[in-house]
Amino acid sequence: MSDLRDLYQEVILDHYRKPRNFRSLADANRKAEGFNPLCGDRLTLYVKLKDGVIADATFEGSGCAISTASASLLTESIKGKTEHEAEMLFQSFRDVVTGSGETPNTDLGKLDVLAGVREFPVRVKCATLAWHTLRAALASQKEPVSTE
Amino acid sequence: MKSTVNEIRAVEAAHLQFDVARWREDFPILKQTVHGKPLIYLDNAATSQKPASVIDCENRYYATLNANVHRGIHSLSQRATDAFEAAREKVRAFINAADTKEIVFTRGTTEAINLVAQSYGRSRFKAGDEILVTEMEHHSNIVPWQLLCEQTGARLRVAPIDDAGVLRMDKLEALVNPRTRLVAIAHVSNALGTVNPVRGIIELAHAVGAPVLVDGAQAAPHLKVDVSALDCDFYTFSGHKLYGPTGIGVLYGKFALLDAMPPYQGGGDMISRVTFEKTSYNALPFKFEAGTPNIAGTIGLAAAIDYVEAIGLDAIAAHENDLLDYATRRADELSGLTLIGTARDKASILSFTLEGIHPHEIGTILDHRGIAIRTGHHCAMPVMDHFGVPATARASFALYNTRNEVDALIEGVREVQALFGQ
Numbered sequence: 001m002s003d004l005r006d007l008y009q010e011v012i013l014d015h016y017r018k019p020r021n022f023r024s025l026a027d028a029n030r031k032a033e034g035f036n037p038l039c040g041d042r043l044t045l046y047v048k049l050k051d052g053v054i055a056d057a058t059f060e061g062s063g064c065a066i067s068t069a070s071a072s073l074l075t076e077s078i079k080g081k082t083e084h085e086a087e088m089l090f091q092s093f094r095d096v097v098t099g100s101g102e103t104p105n106t107d108l109g110k111l112d113v114l115a116g117v118r119e120f121p122v123r124v125k126c127a128t129l130a131w132h133t134l135r136a137a138l139a140s141q142k143e144p145v146s147t148e
Numbered sequence: 149m150k151s152t153v154n155e156i157r158a159v160e161a162a163h164l165q166f167d168v169a170r171w172r173e174d175f176p177i178l179k180q181t182v183h184g185k186p187l188i189y190l191d192n193a194a195t196s197q198k199p200a201s202v203i204d205c206e207n208r209y210y211a212t213l214n215a216n217v218h219r220g221i222h223s224l225s226q227r228a229t230d231a232f233e234a235a236r237e238k239v240r241a242f243i244n245a246a247d248t249k250e251i252v253f254t255r256g257t258t259e260a261i262n263l264v265a266q267s268y269g270r271s272r273f274k275a276g277d278e279i280l281v282t283e284m285e286h287h288s289n290i291v292p293w294q295l296l297c298e299q300t301g302a303r304l305r306v307a308p309i310d311d312a313g314v315l316r317m318d319k320l321e322a323l324v325n326p327r328t329r330l331v332a333i334a335h336v337s338n339a340l341g342t343v344n345p346v347r348g349i350i351e352l353a354h355a356v357g358a359p360v361l362v363d364g365a366q367a368a369p370h371l372k373v374d375v376s377a378l379d380c381d382f383y384t385f386s387g388h389k390l391y392g393p394t395g396i397g398v399l400y401g402k403f404a405l406l407d408a409m410p411p412y413q414g415g416g417d418m419i420s421r422v423t424f425e426k427t428s429y430n431a432l433p434f435k436f437e438a439g440t441p442n443i444a445g446t447i448g449l450a451a452a453i454d455y456v457e458a459i460g461l462d463a464i465a466a467h468e469n470d471l472l473d474y475a476t477r478r479a480d481e482l483s484g485l486t487l488i489g490t491a492r493d494k495a496s497i498l499s500f501t502l503e504g505i506h507p508h509e510i511g512t513i514l515d516h517r518g519i520a521i522r523t524g525h526h527c528a529m530p531v532m533d534h535f536g537v538p539a540t541a542r543a544s545f546a547l548y549n550t551r552n553e554v555d556a557l558i559e560g561v562r563e564v565q566a567l568f569g570q
Contacts, residue, residue, distance in 0.1 A: 004512075004513060008509075008568075013568065013569070039507070039524055039539055041506075041538065042538070063538075064507075064509060065506060065568075120512060122512075
């Protein structure tokens, strides 16, 4: 069962039970909705962008442990980053959870706890939902993001 | 006296266990392991496994019989046609239809429902007409009607369910009115397991002159279907949930209705004469079977019906009901588990949620124990909305499942709860 523990690490379960930045953001100037039709996960991501830097990020919604923890970790890890840095982080993160590409140049920091997802291909979409939603928010995309 | 009854029950149970062990031998796929554990397949409502007789039948068709049907003058084509049409007769007898002309082969239940919507509905319905469905329908018995409503201006009405997942017959009765042009209902709900009182609904609909389509995708593998006794106007089911191949399904329709309907798709086999000025159509059922059909799948479906009938739907239902009762009792032992769908009349489906744990975690963790269940909305999002959940975990039983497998399921769910610290 060690591989199940790789997926459900304590940090992930902790972020699932007590998601960080789990609220709406009154002064957000970027916002997007994400939806995973496969499992019904929904989230709304709020971003406050100031001079090209992500000053604050929060989220609301309901989802599985992986998608909730991923969204929670996302909000923590992108604060203070420029849009470009957030995009680089997204790409590195995606490479790690899909098991594609080479070892990322960017240090994933605590996002690394989600690396176990690569052994569970059907759960990759759970881990990347928040990130696709972030991209849509930064692009001021109106249509909700769907993982399908 | 009581002890005698118990002894008889014990003997019956022992016999059943013996039968199930024998039936399991018929399914080659059940011998494999998943993540190093013996496969426990509890996703039968999505699709059932296939006995060797069905697999061999399709093989044999391609190895010895393959030719196009209905047109060839050569021997092989004649033999293929004979086997294909024998399958139609097999299906007719299986659901007790009056005539093989009333049996149309389709790709599956979904295509059969779309056929009725587009052929029967589109040529007749107009603004102000009503189509009545229930809240527990599969998307395939909702969306074709929504498309039809967009095309014709007809209105979709929905009969609600209660919190046990039982159809509100009082509400349904109130919704049936002279504007009702068609009623489309599941015989058995795929998300809840509820068995609907279709006979009574058909009587209500017929009282206002509305025909009834019964979606039998989940019913055909579990209970004896008699379209003549039901007096339904259309009945649909899929081969692949009935231990048969994918890509083959059945539309039963009363002769007079089918005969008056325009073709659904145009092409070969569905015509009697084609000129550029005018084309006349073939007789039933061929009018609705454009193009080369799924011949191997159709003959495979006949083999599946042979298989099911050799065991007997009564024996299958008795075994599955025993499993469902047992699984329901075991599930009740688990705190934090909520059953979704607690109708008294249920077939083969145990849908549930765990407090604080998303169904997808249940699916992932059980998979690591070799247990295949379904997690998600089961193509019945309105049912999920009714119960206020994004998804459920669903175990669904077939003739080859055992009480030991139910025990493994319960153990697996305990592990899920332990992993999440509950």
